[in-house]
Amino acid sequence: MSFMKSFAIGATAALFATAAYAECEISSGRVNVLANDFPALKAVTSTAAECTGGVTVEANHNKDFRNITVQALTANPAEYTSVIVANSSIVPLLNEGLLRPLDDLVAKHGQNLKKNQLITIDGKIMAVAFMANAQHLFIRQDILDQVGKPAPTTWEEVIETGQAIKDAGVMEHPFAFLSMSDWNLGEEFVNMYLGHGGEFFKPGTAEPAINNEVGVATLNMLKELVALSNPDFLTYNTATVVPIWKSGDLAIAQLWGSSGGELLGGEGAQEGVAENTVLIGAPTVAGGSTPSSSLWWDGFTISKNISDEDAEATFIAMVNGISDKMVEANNDAAVWLMDSYTPGPAAAGVAATAAAGADPYPMLPYMGLLHQAFFEELPDFLQGNESAEQTLADIEAAYIAAAKEAGYL
């Protein structure tokens, strides 16, 4: 028995080893990946680490990775050969010119990449995207059935349904979104403002254009929503809301699509919660047709300040990291952009949001400063301390001060 067992293990290990060997062999080079810390990205880097040969593959997953990217890539040679970025976190690296154009590497090793995976800036490929993400609605079908309401498609319906749930005495605070007074709250404003069809900047300039009726409507809608949320809403991020959802105390929530796998899996959830959790697209608002959400991609980049050899090794390893094999093994961990991906229920919300024509998060050098001004000034309004007009004026003033300092105005 034990002989058979060890034989089986040995054989399987040998099989895996040959498989990996056959798929990705890099004779030399250094690969070190810096990335955010969530399961989908770990799947990518761990698959990249399966490359064999003389290459060393390492990865650093860190929730605060954004704060070290610029410094880490400025050094020559750079500490990290690759950073996994998103629409917004690529911007500081582009601003400083720390990324390597990938056209030659894509031509040489990227035959399997699809055209829409290639992030091109001014005609040069700067990143290879592999997954999409967006915030969208999560609903509890059983609770909605209980109050006889359909799945909401607009924010007005979300408020109506939430109020009905509250009035029926089912839940005191049926709704939640990621309204923590940091980057999260800024993102909620961005989403709602995009849903209202707003423009953030005057065309062709870095001057803000948010102090208008669209801004007021956005703020008022956010305020109506927080009224349905727990009074602690200013401390709500993904890590807070996901457990509350699992404990069955929420009926409607706007969360990241990447939380879908966990919530549908139902590990640690109350009975009946996961089975009734449905992911639907982000709602529209104020009679508009664009969903109130922004589309995000995650993709890998290659540092500029490293040797060509390391760059090539990194590119091959990362292409292996996003190979069909990884997608098949981690199908439900994310909404992958590769063809081998089979969309499941966890992808339904992101897919519906993208199909309905949501806008991508603006990839502008100065967007980060405006985003910061949003979350610095919004809590005053949401707590009822000042008027919408005053808040918008404050946001504008805070942004202008920051943008002047950063040299954009």
Add this chain to the structure above:
Amino acid sequence: MKHRTFFWFILPSLAAMILFIALPTVSVAIQSLFVEHEQVMVEVENCGPFKCETVLQVDTEATAVLQEEAPLGRFNGLRTYANRKHLAFEQVGVAWDETETFGAFFSELLNLPFYKALIFTLTYTFVVTPLVVVFGLGVALAVNRVPSLLKGPTIFVSLLPMIVTPLVGALIIFWMVDADGIIGATLQRIFNDPNLSLKASTPLTWIMLIVYGIWSSTPFSFIVFYAGLQTVPKETLEAAKIDGATRWQAVRFVVVPYMMPLVVFITLMQLMDNFRMLEPILAFQASAKATSLSYIIYNDLRGGDIPQFGSAGASSIMTIIGVAILLTPVLIRTWRDFNRKRA
């Protein structure tokens, strides 16, 4: 000690202080006078998985040339200090002209990030510091009376808030005051209000932060006072007792005057520490209700995608100036005492 000997004696620590304290401070001060270069922008076509669009992007080559010429950035003088994120002279002036009452002016002032942070920082400092001194002395006197068998364990337990890492201690309390946590739920029950939330109300958040500050700093002042108590001359205390002093009078007229230098020392340390408070705001996720000067610096550097070094530098220098102003009265007093003793 001869001046020469004294110089050689303190040279190592003097060198370390210049290297690790003075020079970084100077570099921060210089940084605060500069802002980033004007960013040279070009219109480019961006394509992603979702769509293509024409946007502005930084022309890195042109910007690199500017950076080469002046690595520190553009000289901005004291304008960073005067802008809306800091002293906001312009906004304060407008608010002064436009408001009728002092209350209205004050609420306009609170709308500006620096003043908002300053108000909380000062409140925190001036409430926590005296209470830490009083409670520390109280605990020290109480522990001093405990039978020697129980002294060790009592001291250990009293020191726990200081032993626990500040961030961890704050997080534990944060979870306890959650609406589902032991303190939060108990309060809801006592006041019979299911919506009562310590995190949602500004006054309650302030109280929570202040209570946390006292809880975490009292052990420091306790252990200093406790050490001091061991050196209080027994003869004087006995003499006071023979003269018919009550326990309270003995503490008031013998122990406290004897410990005055320690009170000054703890006050100095606490003023400095409390004025720079940051961790509780992060751990309690309280930035929407209360911000401190250090939080502003943290937010400039870590809040968004683009760190604002000039702004953070200006806030740092103003924090240093704030600490200096706070310490001046205490230092003057110490200096006078010193001179009196020497004379």
